[in-house]
Amino acid sequence: NAGVTQTPKFQVLKTGQSMTLQCAQDMNHEYMSWYRQDPGMGLRLIHYSVGAGITDQGEVPNGYNVSRSTTEDFPLRLLSAAPSQTSVYFCAASEKGAGNTEAFFGQGTRLTVV
Amino acid sequence: AQSVTQLDSQVPVFEEAPVELRCNYSSSVSVYLFWYVQYPNQGLQLLLKYLSGSTLVKGINGFEAEFNKSQTSFHLRKPSVHISDTAEYFCAVSVTSYDKVIFGPGTSLSVIP
Numbered sequence: 362n363a364g365v366t367q368t369p370k371f372q373v374l375k376t377g378q379s380m381t382l383q384c385a386q387d388m389n390h391e392y393m394s395w396y397r398q399d400p401g402m403g404l405r406l407i408h409y410s411v412g413a414g415i416t417d418q419g420e421v422p423n424g425y426n427v428s429r430s431t432t433e434d435f436p437l438r439l440l441s442a443a444p445s446q447t448s449v450y451f452c453a454a455s456e457k458g459a460g461n462t463e464a465f466f467g468q469g470t471r472l473t474v475v
Numbered sequence: 476a477q478s479v480t481q482l483d484s485q486v487p488v489f490e491e492a493p494v495e496l497r498c499n500y501s502s503s504v505s506v507y508l509f510w511y512v513q514y515p516n517q518g519l520q521l522l523l524k525y526l527s528g529s530t531l532v533k534g535i536n537g538f539e540a541e542f543n544k545s546q547t548s549f550h551l552r553k554p555s556v557h558i559s560d561t562a563e564y565f566c567a568v569s570v571t572s573y574d575k576v577i578f579g580p581g582t583s584l585s586v587i588p
Contacts, residue, residue: 365518394575394576396578401484401580401581402580403479403481403565403578403579403580403581404519404565404578405578406575406576406577409575419575420575420577451518451519453518453519461507461524461526461569461571463521463524464511464519464521464576466518466519466520467518468516468517468518469516469517469518
């Protein structure tokens with residue numbers, strides 16, 4: 362079972378470049394979210410979506426955009442990459458709300474901005 | 476707003492010894508609580524969760540956690556650890572089923588042979 366698939370697994374960007382991190386899920390879950398993981402800070406929520414066409418900001422949304430045109434896909438866009446966005450990014454999906462159900466995570470994308 | 480504290484950033488423990496990973500949260504309302512585990516170079520997976528009912532929650536791989544409302548704690552325990560338990564452990568909290576899940580900073584458990 363695929364679950365949540367993230368691509369790419371690794372990426373190096375130059376400051377100012379743009380890119381899209383892809384996230385796809387095959388579980389038909391309504392709720393999807395993006396986190397960044399930094400040493401000593403755990404996971405911080407960037408953006409989330411409670412269903413197709415609906416997105417909202419998390420704790421650290423600046424510098425990132427998202428859209429949710431289908432239930433399956435939830436891409437994360439960096440419009441102008443900065444070194445502060447060097448991090449490991451995780452996408453997660455959960456049935457209905459994330460608050461009381463298990464979140465299924467992708468394998469992560471390790472992004473380095475130079 | 477909710478927050479989660481994991482006081483121990485690193486916990487080394489010998490194989491077959493017991494371990495407790497501490498988690499405290501702050502919230503003015505009732506909460507849902509979770510423990511997730513992250514093995515090296517992988518995503519997170521759910522160990523256990525507390526939604527309501529019995530305060531002692533059993534999870535996968537022999538782990539359990541106890542919800543203590545008066546102390547606002549949700550400590551994770553295992554009576555005998557294995558090398559394969561070496562991983563990062565995250566405590567998380569939410570307020571409602573549709574609320575955001577807030578993660579703690581994580582505790583790195585290292586099991587020593």
